[in-house]
Amino acid sequence: MIPIAKPYLTTEEAQAAYDTILTGWITQGPRVAEFEEKFARYTGAKYAVAVSNCTTALHLAMIVAGVKEGDEVICPSMSYVATANSIKYVGAKPVFAEVNPKTYNLDVVDTERKITQKTKAILLVHQIGMPADIDAFKRLADKYKLKLIEDAACAAGSAYQNAKIGSHSELVCFSLHPRKVISTGDGGFITTNREDYYQRMKLLRQHGMSVNDRVRHESAKVIFEDHVEVGYNYRMTDIQAAVGIKQLEKLDWIVEERRKIAMQYHEAFSDIDFIRLPIEEDGYFTNYQSYSVYLKENCPISRNELMQKMLDAGVSTRRGIMTSHRETAYKTEYADVSLPVSENACDNSIILPLYIPMKQEDITKVIETFKANILVAVNL
Ligand SMILES: *Cc1c(COP(=O)(O)O)cnc(C)c1O
Numbered sequence: 001m002i003p004i005a006k007p008y009l010t011t012e013e014a015q016a017a018y019d020t021i022l023t024g025w026i027t028q029g030p031r032v033a034e035f036e037e038k039f040a041r042y043t044g045a046k047y048a049v050a051v052s053n054c055t056t057a058l059h060l061a062m063i064v065a066g067v068k069e070g071d072e073v074i075c076p077s078m079s080y081v082a083t084a085n086s087i088k089y090v091g092a093k094p095v096f097a098e099v100n101p102k103t104y105n106l107d108v109v110d111t112e113r114k115i116t117q118k119t120k121a122i123l124l125v126h127q128i129g130m131p132a133d134i135d136a137f138k139r140l141a142d143k144y145k146l147k148l149i150e151d152a153a154c155a156a157g158s159a160y161q162n163a164k165i166g167s168h169s170e171l172v173c174f175s176l177h178p179r180k181v182i183s184t185g186d187g188g189f190i191t192t193n194r195e196d197y198y199q200r201m202k203l204l205r206q207h208g209m210s211v212n213d214r215v216r217h218e219s220a221k222v223i224f225e226d227h228v229e230v231g232y233n234y235r236m237t238d239i240q241a242a243v244g245i246k247q248l249e250k251l252d253w254i255v256e257e258r259r260k261i262a263m264q265y266h267e268a269f270s271d272i273d274f275i276r277l278p279i280e281e282d283g284y285f286t287n288y289q290s291y292s293v294y295l296k297e298n299c300p301i302s303r304n305e306l307m308q309k310m311l312d313a314g315v316s317t318r319r320g321i322m323t324s325h326r327e328t329a330y331k332t333e334y335a336d337v338s339l340p341v342s343e344n345a346c347d348n349s350i351i352l353p354l355y356i357p358m359k360q361e362d363i364t365k366v367i368e369t370f371k372a373n374i375l376v377a378v379n380l
Pocket of ligand 1: 053055056079080082083125151153174175176177187188
């Protein structure tokens with residue numbers, strides 16, 4: 001069976017975890033500090049705050065951006081549900097806007113249409129690694145005096161206008177879940193250029209504690225900590241950070257290898273009329289966290305039937321990106337919300353296996369299985 005995804009982990013990562021365990025310092029400490037410095041340097045942001053996952057990263061971003069009960073935040077429904085959930089955590093309301101059907105990223109025109117007196121922020125997702133048009137959303141946020149937060153969960157290693165994702169705006173959130181391009185098991189980051197946000201997020205991720213354990217541990221004098229506001233335990237551990245430092249060293253190479261496989265899919269499928277392939281326009285550089293193909297209306301095989309046929313042949317696939325407003329947790333509250341572009345894209349997209357290293361025979365099998373099922377259906 002060809003899996004849909006697989007993290008790229010080697011004995012280097014295992015050794016780093018092993019070595020860290022034997023230092024006796026296993027939760028947030030020196031390895032986390034080193035990883036933060038390296039992640040900031042990699043993305044080109046001034047600061048990076050390591051946290052337990054991207055969902056907690058988004059929660060802290062909402063807090064420091066000042067999003068509160070009664071506010072509205074515009075985001076895509078077509079995203080992993082954690083995007084919308086993070087808005088709910090602070091008592092605000094996710095307002096779903098449509099996506100651009102070619103990139104699956106938030107549509108700037110529909111976003112502007114959904115701005116009201118209550119709108120406080122826009123949560124912009126770089127869906128499956130494809131950067132959204134950050135400049136257009138920055139202009140929109142400036143025009144209406146809104147905060148812009150980036151959900152870059154999938155976009156480590158992607159770039160927009162020749163700069164790495166993480167460097168463009170005040171709050172950018174990343175995930176290190178195994179389904180993303182580099183992983184620490186679970187883990188996340190917020191990058192920011194604002195010193196005040198940086199300091200507050202460091203407090204909030206560790207119980208609002210005025211002095212962190214490491215400073216207290218290294219101090220020659222007795223220090224008593226204070227808890228200056230109600231915080232959270234959103235720490236990353238040093239074991240995770242040690243793994244992450246090794247993963248980060250490989251990130252650009254991993255992205256290049258993923259792009260080579262995506263190019264093979266691209267070339268193999270470019271002559272099929274019934275489908276639409278991912279589009280990377282000038283100024284956009286994707287890490288291909290996922291390779292999603294849209295089946296047009298004239299496609300002779302349905303998406304679900306194609307998924308079953310591929311599974312029968314030993315190739316795992318996934319449905320396209322979900323829509324949050326149709327999930328059970330949201331559908332009652334959003335019963336009157338209609339997002340035809342997002343719903344159509346979700347229902348007719350299929351995600352193909354993409355991981356490294358992926359054997360050439362497996363890449364070829366994915367291509368042949370996919371093409372054969374569509375072409376067989378044509379001949380019927
Ligand atoms: C994966 C993902 C998240 C959640 O990341 P975790 O690290 O699992 O919390 C949030 N938003 C998007 C768009 C994602 O793809």
